[in-house]
Amino acid sequence: MVTYGLPIVATLIAWWFSTGAILYLDGLPKATFRWSLAGATLALLAAFWGLAATAGDTSVAGAYLAVFSALVVWGWNELAFLLGYVAGPNRAPCDPALRGRARFAAATRAILHHELALLASLALVALLTAGGANRFGLATFALLFAMRLSTKLNIFLGVPNTTVEFLPDHLAYLKSHFRQRAMNLLFPLSVTAATLLSAWLVHSVVRANDPFLVTGFVLLATFAVLGVIEHWFLVLPLPVADLWAWGLRSRETAGAEHPAAGARPVLPPATGLATPRAVPPPTLVA
Template sequence: MMEHGLPALFTLFLWWFSTGVILYLDGLRRETFRWTMLGATTLLLVALAGLHAVAWDTTARGAYLGFVFGLLAWAWIETAFLTGLVTGPRRSACPPGARGWVRLRAAIAAVLWHELAIMAGAAAIALASWGGSNRIGLWTFLAFWAMRQSAKLNVFLGVRNLAESFLPDHLRYLESFFRRRRMNALLPLSVLAGGLAVVQLAQVALAPGATPHEVAGYSLLASLVALGVLEHIFMVMPVPADALWRWGLASRKQPSAPVP
């Protein structure tokens, strides 16, 4: 079972560590964001070049590298959003008392450039790996996209844990688009769909005739989607979601007042 356990541990560590690093960097002073984005963009270019280089690598190594490059590409998306570089044309709170279409339209305007950047990123990854048989990097990026879209919709409709502590100060206006409720009708469907995806991916990884590339690649993907399902479950649990990343959120703590 090591061929399945190692990808799961690898995914868990990268998911936890990369999230914490992004939260830490986006909580620093705004004058540091140019250097943060320079580093993130450099890693994005490395990821796209790497995805092209491993597009025909159908070994277990190719699966791991494709997964890492797909994660680096998604890290640029998250970093650009949390720094405020790529959000949307609306940079103000939801209109007071807005409901229905008015609220939805305002929410879309608040993240429109972010959504378009995700589409452009997916297209760039597809082009970088075009014609190759190693598509793990593309599936990794699309898995992140699907999980993030589902999370956004559930937070918009209303959940118990909004994870608003993840928002840096310059994006606090986005809290006005969140709704706190015990549950919404979409959340069980999101968990069910994610669970079914995990089962299907695991079936490919566990199939008797699976190649080492399929075993590693689909074990990585199954673990990633399982973590996404876990994030959705945390939305309705009476447990703060930021407990796992207190070290990443440390950059947002205000310094205490000096003692006279």
């Protein structure tokens, strides 16, 4: 039971804690942003070392270190984005008159640098793990990238529950690129593909007979299932934001200290918990 349960619990804790930590750092005063990114960059360098060091490590510990090193790389990209350091060349609200390809191009320019940073990170992770038997770090980052891209496309096309409540004030212009609607044609395909991938990973766990493979596939399968759940958060009125209430407290404090700065309220009623609308976390799987 420990063989399967421990990786699941470890993944859930990492998903919950890292999301809350990023929200907390993003809610601190802007004067702290450079220090937060500097600390995250040190962790990023350690994660790159971890990926390189475990490329040929087929032990259970190697599977854990590779997967969670990839998660740190992912977290750095999300933090850099939410702090406003790596976003895109277009930082103006979307023109309401734009439609079709023009609207998609404007939205792409708004997050282009972030997407390029993710692609560069993916390439570097692939380079660090090339030729090694342990590819779980690369698989983890690729999985997170695919799930997140799917979420972004669905939010762009329109879903009932967007992530606007989690956006910091300096990224408020991104809200104009989102669309709120009952459903879009991509969502059923996204959920179906993510569910099939999750099922395949669970099947891989069942078929694996080596502790290294079992651990790695359990970690991947758990992240994939979380990705499916976060996709459903986009359309179901579930109160999920209270999971990270501790991370949102920094925004409440910042708003109290600088009430004239336009800080938004972040107590649970202000995040959608007191309404039929709930929002998914802005980081990690989705």
